Structures are given as structure tokens and as C-alpha cells.
Amino acid sequence: MYMMREVFRAERGKAPEIVAAFKTLTAAFEEAGYTNRRIYVDYAGPMDTVVCQWEFDSLDQYFTMERGFFVSPDENVQSLIKTFNSYAATGDKEIYEVIQ
Template identity: 80%
Template sequence: MMREVFQAERGKAPEIVAAFKTLTSVFEEAGYTNLRIYVDYAGPMDTVVCQWEFDSLDQYFAMERQAFVNPDENTQAMIDAMNNNAKSGYKEIYEVIQ
């Protein structure tokens, strides 16, 4: 399971959420499942978390590399939204046990 956590600039979380929403169909086509987008309820304000599952890390890294080689319009919009609206971000990778 992959989780990407972004700390948005103050008041910019909606832009990051909107960017993730543009990739929903791309993630589904890639075979990713259980896509969820979360925003903060407690803790640091303007935090956005996008979480999904996939079959293998190789599958994920192949798609990510391809996306950055020649990004389509939606992917480029997401990249721009992250670069323009996020202060920081990181990834968490988990093995799903149950």
C-alpha cells in the first residue's frame, strides 16, 4: 500500500485534493485499488493524504517512471499543483498483511 502525504501551503489543500482527483481514472486503469483521499482533522493543518494499493512495487515504479517521462495533461496538472501548492511531502510504503 502506498500513501503520499503532502503538507500544503496554508489554504491550498483543496488544490492538491483536486489534483489527486484528476488521476482517479489513471490509477484505476493501472489496476490500483482502494484509492482514498484524506484531509486533516487533527494534527498539522492543510495536510492531504492519498492512499492506494497495488500488486507490486515494480508495477508502481514502472508507472511512476513512465508518467514523468512524457506526462499527459492530467499528470502534468498534478505535478504543477504539487509544485505550486505543497510545502513538503513524503511517501509511505506498507505491505498489506490482512
């Protein structure tokens, strides 16, 4: 099992837009079989930080969905990309193997 964490630092005051964009992925994440999905926002540390975290069974599962997501992006995916590109100052992707 693996855990993915995407960390975005939004432009000042734009974290709610990043959160809303992540929420639009709920159905796609459930359909892909991802589990334990969570969205976090900063409480301390760098302001306007949004973290989306989820688990999946295999790296192949993740990369197949990820590649398919951007092959022919529909209107919703294009809107999602535009939101991240417009409101995120930085972004990082972390993948961990779940040990316990």
C-alpha cells in the same frame, strides 16, 4: 500486496488544490489496477494535510507506472506537477507491505 501513502502538507489554505490534483488521477489509478484508493484531509494534527492512499499488487507494477508517468508528461501531468510544486510545502511517500 502493498499500500502506498502520499502525505502532503499544503501551503495554508491550499489543501483543496492538492485534493483536486489527486482527483485528476482517478482514471490513471483505475487503469493501473490500483485498489482501495482514498483521499483524506486533516481533522486534527497539522493543518492543510492531504493524504492519498492506495493498494497495488507489486512494487514492479507501481514503479513501472510511476516511471512511465513522467517520461513524456502530457498537459494534464504537467498541470499536476505544477499544482504539487506550487501548493505543497512538504510531501512524503510511504510504502507498506499489506500483511492482513
